[in-house]
Structures are given as structure tokens and as C-alpha cells.
Amino acid sequence: MSTGPVRGAVEALLFVAGEPLPASRMAQILGVSEAVVRKALEELAQACRAPGRGIELVEVAGGWQLVTRPEYSRAVEELLQPRRQALSRAALETLAIIAYRQPVTRAEIEAIRGVQSDAGLRALLERGLVREVGRKEAPGRPILYGTTPLFLQQFGLRDLSELPPPSTFAAGAGPGPEQPAGAGDTATPSGSHPDAEPQPGTPPVPRAAS
Template sequence: MDKREVKSVIEALLFVWGEPLEIKEISTVLDLDKKYLKEVLDEMINEFNYYRRGIQIIQIDNSYQLSTRSEHFDFISKLCTPKKDKQLSNAALETLSIIAYKQPITRIEVEEIRGVKCDKSISTLIEKNLVKEVGRLDKTGRPKLYGTTDNFLKHFGLTCLDQLPEIKEIEKIDEDLEDITGEENNT
């Protein structure tokens, strides 16, 4: 199979699958080396971007997915009726941040950091598929451990957790805001 045909098959697989598709699954289906497929996928990403296609291939860890371009949102939203999705509360965002930076982490550990109960926030995050149970701690009661999902990465435009900003960067932003507004930012 020549490279053009490989690209065609990959595009079809990504379209039909809909969700992020791991490179090892693509490798199994096409019976091709993962390293070669990574090169082909990188080339496809560049081609889609160069020709400003209406869709793009996004990478999430070792998975790939077809997606519309964010700059076309206004046009797409005119065609599609967006479902009314409630935004996350500040409590849920705080809980999500703690889980993202400290994962795997138990509910009790999150509550110790936040200083308040967070059952509802964790339930909301699980319902929105931003957080999931990733295991259980090997101690009395076997408390659940939580971590973020691929949907979390996708939602925040990240390919991996290493792209989360450093805590020092966030503290610097808070200090800059404090200097500008003269008010303390309690985030």
C-alpha cells in the first residue's frame, strides 16, 4: 500500500471511529509500524493545516482524532443547535485543577487541599467525563483514586498533561493581576 492509500485509510478510520483512536490500534488495522504511522500522521496534520481544511487531526497523548477547526465555530453553531451545557462552578474548577495537578488523588486529599467537601464537584466532573476513577488506594477502606480523562485534555486543548502550566506561572499571573488591579486574587 503506498503512502497516499495509507493516508486515505487513516482518514477513513478516524472519521468512522469518531473518538480518539490510539496509534497502536491504527497499526494493528493497517499492519504497519507505529513509527512509520506517526510520521504519516504528522505529515497529514501538517497538510490539513497547510491547506486550511475545515477539519483537522488532533493528537491526544498517543491517540488521534478528526475535529473541526475552532475558528469555524461561529458558522457551525449557526447550523447546529448547541445543547445548553451548564458551565462548571468555581468549586468544580478548583477541584478539577487539584485533580489535574496531583493525580492520582483521593477525594479526602482533594478536600484537605480545598478545605471543604467536594463530593458534588467530583460527581459533576465525572458526569462531564473530565475526571474518572483510576484505581483504589491500598489502605483501609480502599478509597478511590481520581485522575483526568482524555476528554479533559481535548476540552482544554492539550495533547498531554505535561502541557499544563507550571504552578509558578500561575502564581506569577496572580501577582501581575494584583499589581494591575491593586486587589488580591484569591484563586
């Protein structure tokens, strides 16, 4: 394959993936070297920067993904708004604690918040933003929780080292404005729930390559 066909194939893979796709995986699928794939990614990223393009190529959560450009977030949110209700403030507070203190137990979360966190934790587990990562070596061996690759993806982070200061995270609300190309079920602001906090559209972190 020459660079042109590889670039087209890479774009097709990224479009249908709906989640970050590592360069190594694309190279394996296409039967070319990772260096060739990375060259194609550079060319595709450059092409997406052209004026009038609605998507861009970003490196996030250990892979590459096509996402909608931030300036079109309002239109995207309008389309996706009815799909899913926003997380409550309690869930967002719980998510912030897990993000910065992981691995952490439910009891530790509740000690920090001062209230029970069952509902918020359950919502985060259902959304796939957090997961069980083990058990603490303590009486009862309580479950430890941590964030998932989906958390990195929705917040536009390559890894946890890119987390902003906790105060910035708390002041924000949820995933950034860009949506995966071809994805129609990403969380969006509902604006109707009494405890609702903004989701996509109010980025809590600087958009670091995402």
C-alpha cells in the same frame, strides 16, 4: 497499499473514531507498518494546513485526532451550545485539584477547597473527566481519583507533563475550542447556568499540538 490509499484510509478511520487513535492501532487495522501510517499522518497533517480547511490533525492523549480549527470555534460552539451545560466553578476547582495532585482523595480535595465537593466530583465522574484510580493505604482506604484520557483529549494535552502552571489552569475554564470531527456531544458553554464557567472556546492552556 501505496501512500495515497493509506492516507485516505487513515483519514477515514480518524473521522469515524471520534477520539484519539494511536498510529499502532491504525497500522494493525490497515495491515501496514506503523512507519507507513506515520508517513500518511504527516501528509494528511500537511494537507489539513491548506488555507480554507476547517479541520486539522493533532497528536493528543497518546493518539491522533481530526479536530476543528480554532478560528472556527465560534461557529462550532453555536451549533453545539444547547447540547450540554457547562461545568460549575466548583467542579472546575475540583478538576484542577485532581489534575495537579492526583491521585487524591475526596477528603484531600475538600481540605484544599474548604467545602464539600460531592456535587463537583460527581459531575466530573459523569462527564468522564476523572475516574477512580485506586484506594489510599489509610484508615478506611478512601478512594483515590485521577484524570482520564478524555481529560487530556478535551484539554489538548499529550500527557500530564504538558499541564500549564496551576494559576493558568484556574484562570481558564475548560477544554479548548477545537472539537473532534464528527462529534456532536462535546461539552460547550451554556451561558445560562448561574454557576457556569466557559467550556470549549476559552482554552486554559497553550494549544500544544492540539
